Amino acid sequence: MLLHLSDVSSEPLHGQISRQIRAMILAGDLREGEALPSIRTMAREQHVSVITIQRAYDDLNREGLINSRIGKGFFVASLTEKQKRKIAMDRAADDLAPILRHALAAGLSPEEIAEAVRRILDHEGDKR
Secondary structure, three states: OOOOOOOOOOOOHHHHHHHHHHHHHHHOOOOOOOEOOOHHHHHHHHOOOHHHHHHHHHHHHHOOOEEEEOOOEEEEOOOOHHHHHHHHHHHHHHHHHHHHHHHHHOOOOHHHHHHHHHHHHHHHHHHO
16 A cells, blocks of 8 residues: 655654545545555555554544454444545534634635635646
8 A cells, every 4th residue: 555654744754644544435545345454564565563554444434434353453434425424524613723723813715715716726726
């Protein structure tokens, strides 16, 4: 499994790992029932500690994205498209909340914030 990890990121390594695996699951790149590498294998491949991988897998397990089968390993959970969208929306809301609080604290109105978001989305749409 190819992941892009950075030691200089402010995001901890286990967070980078869980975020990237989450994205693969939600995008359908990892399919229902597909086995993830064992904790030791993943740690060796990514050049990180076993504890780092365990934390990432624990995060994903808590979110319901993967399941642990004792003695067998970790597997992508069975999720409907509706469940995947809800998880993606919840994550987006969690990520946006602090930014929106800062914008409100800086004196921007909800309408101004919405306009800024629209501009960003338009710009991102132009890139595609």
